[in-house]
Amino acid sequence: xxxxxxxxxxxxxxxxxxxxxxxxxxxxxxxxxxxxxxxxxxxxxxxxxxxxxxxxxxxxxxxxxxxxxxxxxxxxxxxxxxxxxxxxxxxxxxxxxxxxxxxxxxxxxx
Amino acid sequence: xxxxxxxxxxxxxxxxxxxxxxxxxxxxxxxxxxxxxxxxxxxxxxxxxxxxxxxxxxxxxxxxxxxxxxxxxxxxxxxxxxxxxxxxxxxxxxxxxxxxxxxxxxxxxxxxxxxxxx
Numbered sequence: 237x238x239x240x241x242x243x244x245x246x247x248x249x250x251x252x253x254x255x256x257x258x259x260x261x262x263x264x265x266x267x268x269x270x271x272x273x274x275x276x277x278x279x280x281x282x283x284x285x286x287x288x289x290x291x292x293x294x295x296x297x298x299x300x301x302x303x304x305x306x307x308x309x310x311x312x313x314x315x316x317x318x319x320x321x322x323x324x325x326x327x328x329x330x331x332x333x334x335x336x337x338x339x340x341x342x343x344x345x346x
Numbered sequence: 347x348x349x350x351x352x353x354x355x356x357x358x359x360x361x362x363x364x365x366x367x368x369x370x371x372x373x374x375x376x377x378x379x380x381x382x383x384x385x386x387x388x389x390x391x392x393x394x395x396x397x398x399x400x401x402x403x404x405x406x407x408x409x410x411x412x413x414x415x416x417x418x419x420x421x422x423x424x425x426x427x428x429x430x431x432x433x434x435x436x437x438x439x440x441x442x443x444x445x446x447x448x449x450x451x452x453x454x455x456x457x458x459x460x461x462x463x464x
Contacts, residue, residue, distance in 0.1 A: 238390065271450035273391075280440060280454045281391065287449050324391050326450065334404055335381065335393035335451075 239264060240325055242338035249346050252315050256341045258308040258325030264336055268328045270308040272301055275322045275340075284323070285310060315345050348372040348453045350441045355458030362431050362462070368424040368441030368455055375422040379444035381451060382415060382426050384437035384460075392437070395426065396444070409435075431462045 241259040248254045258270065272285035283292050285301035288308065300311045308325055325338040354366040368380070382394040395415040396404045403415055414427040424441055441455040 269449040273451075275391075280456050282454065283450075283452050286445065286452065292452070322390075326391070326393075332407075334406055335383075335396065337383075337391045337393060340390040 238339035239329060239332070239336035240327070240338035242323075242325060242341045244339070245342045245344065247344040247346055248315050250315055250317060253311065253313045254315060254343065256310045256312075256323050256325075256343070258310070258338050260306050260308075260327065260336075262306055263331040264306075264327050264329040265303065265308055266306040267330060270301065270303050270325055270327045272299075272308075272310045273324045273326065275324065277321070281324065312343070317345050319343060320345050348443065350443060350453060350455030352439065352441050352455045352458040355439065355460045357461045357463065358431055359464050360432060360462055363427070363429045364431065364460060366426040366428065366439055366441075366458060366460070368426075370422045370424065370441075370443070373443070375417075376419040378446065379448055380415075380417060380424045381442040381444060382424075383440045383442050383451070383454075384435075385440070385457075386434070386437040389437075394439070397424070398448075428460070431460075433462050436460060436462045 269287045273281040274284045275281040288303040289301040322340045329336045349371045351369045379398040381396045397415045412430045416425045438457040440457045442451040443453040445452040
């Protein structure tokens, strides 16, 4: 059971928008920055969103992040088949004194 | 260009030991905190251990007393000494750099597979 809760899977058609949620508590999301990672099949994770809502260079603006209270969300617009991947949220947990990850969400672009 | 290259994975028997290495390049290694994150087959990401630029260490409960993270700044290298290995330690182990302001991981290596089996 992961400390951060994500839906196991989401799906949408090409061109549509999807939102992936990440739920935590005050000891983690509520008081720390959230990152989002994309893991394409058979590859290492890569950073998509940092500090809740910032995109590294090279990440298209189709990807966005938000945070409110003890929850965070990743939004992806203009879905493409190449977006099919597993997505993970992550942050620091002050009680555990360690990093915590969500269980991951598998995105299917129908 | 930031590069993180892990090595040292392999097959080891339960109770055995293994030492993973991560060679870093493309940035000033001494000034960054570093992490190990693992992923069991078909499962999600699990944080293992972190070491700050001044050698302060954090460990996941699942590996406390068994795994030891260390770094050699002169060699731009990160290590993970894994002792008393268990079947549940089987995973791909990723070396990951912490961002300059310590607000999350920003770069990942390609990973090295550790299999614990008799």
